[in-house]
Amino acid sequence: MSFTDRLGTAAARIEAHLAGVLEGKPRVPVVEAMAYAARGGKRLRGFLVLESAALHGIAPVAALPVASSVEALHAYSLVHDDLPCMDDDALRRGQPTVHVKWDEATGVLAGDALQTLAFELLADPVIGPADRRIALVASLARASGAEGMVLGQALDIAAETAGRPLTLDEITALQAGKTGALIRHSAEAGALIAGADPAALSAYAGAMGLAFQIADDILDVTGDAAKAGKALRKDAEAGKATFVSLLGLEGARRRAADLVEEACAALAPYGAAAESLREAARFTISRES
């Protein structure tokens, strides 16, 4: 199966799992908004969970709640990031954002409940022994909270009022939280489900997460808004420093390619079995959305 087919199959499985879980919730607008926000997307983070789990001999059925958990957490972060008081975006994955389609209160609440759902999914006994599930809870909390995504988003907002563009080190730190933390958790998850050492997956994810964000900055400059499904050129218009403004377009492309090589090399302990994860790393810098 080609990489794109594998990614599509994983996305469909995760989509179905999340839809099934949400069908069991009360039929109220906030749950509709959760389902709406959790639909679509590439499911790259969930794919990393399924593939890293497969590498450790974990069956897809055990990894699926974990993959759905990272996608629920990702969806929560997007709904809150899109709010008027944050990035104020009207379009996401080609559709109106939650606060535009419903209202701000529903955006806040649907995001809140999607974060809760991410932790709830990790309690599923099908994942395996309780100590592994608790390790996943601790790892997700690190990725999500004031040391991870919330820190990254807070630094991003602070940068807008800093009165000067960020340096390369500052942007790297910001993105390590904002995008990198959940990518790292997702890639490590397979090892955590299996009770194995996540060191190699962690090194892979660190390099790949940064490549992913550089690619995002490149897409913001060169991309097609219709394909991306969201507003582009926002950073340049806002005069924000990005990897492209700091490294130049060619410099950013080179740096991203080097990081993908680094990510692939980190998977050496897994040999050929990790080819799908290597393709995922290459995909991060070739994607159009």
Add this chain to the structure above:
Amino acid sequence: MSFTDRLGTAAARIEAHLAGVLEGKPRVPVVEAMAYAARGGKRLRGFLVLESAALHGIAPVAALPVASSVEALHAYSLVHDDLPCMDDDALRRGQPTVHVKWDEATGVLAGDALQTLAFELLADPVIGPADRRIALVASLARASGAEGMVLGQALDIAAETAGRPLTLDEITALQAGKTGALIRHSAEAGALIAGADPAALSAYAGAMGLAFQIADDILDVTGDAAKAGKALRKDAEAGKATFVSLLGLEGARRRAADLVEEACAALAPYGAAAESLREAARFTISRES
């Protein structure tokens, strides 16, 4: 020790635990806002955790992260409920709300990170075996998400645009989510930490949670805003149905007193050892804030 002294001691312990955990986080404004939002309050929910744990022979040191977890979750719900797009409150516990003291983005993010913290705290090995900690994660998720607090808050917001006041059944369902769910989780937590049956504590908490909310509605009418530390008479001014508007002041007082009796009776299996929890139930309808 008197009930008030026990409650005060519990509050101080929880306060110190939360402050210690937050001191380990990055020194950024959003973490300051988390610490600010997590300060103060009666800590009644945390007290329920510590007392229900003591009933089951659990040492305070093992119950403290669980008590701190429910208080972090409670603080998150207050910060988000106070946002302009929700209840739009400027005062909480006698102090400016987070979005007033900082800004809306910080309010959203600090609330988000406090929810994460609530789950993170449950991963602490000091609580006990991993299967007990996972049971707590599942229980907290039920209390917090689209079947619990988020559902209650969504129903509350929907009621404002319903064009008619809610019925008694509707208000009871709304409050079961908004206030009741976390009180139930808090009271059951002691049994969950011990791996025991939470049925008696659950019945206690169901009655007490409703009494608590009726008392809140009474305080909204008869209370002193300075003692309450927040704006009062908001419900009456908004023409919202409350237990007082539906049952009358005396009827509401009688119903709350009956529920407290019911809560106390549910603790019969624990005998005299549960006296402190009975006092907590009586306290819910005698408090001034």
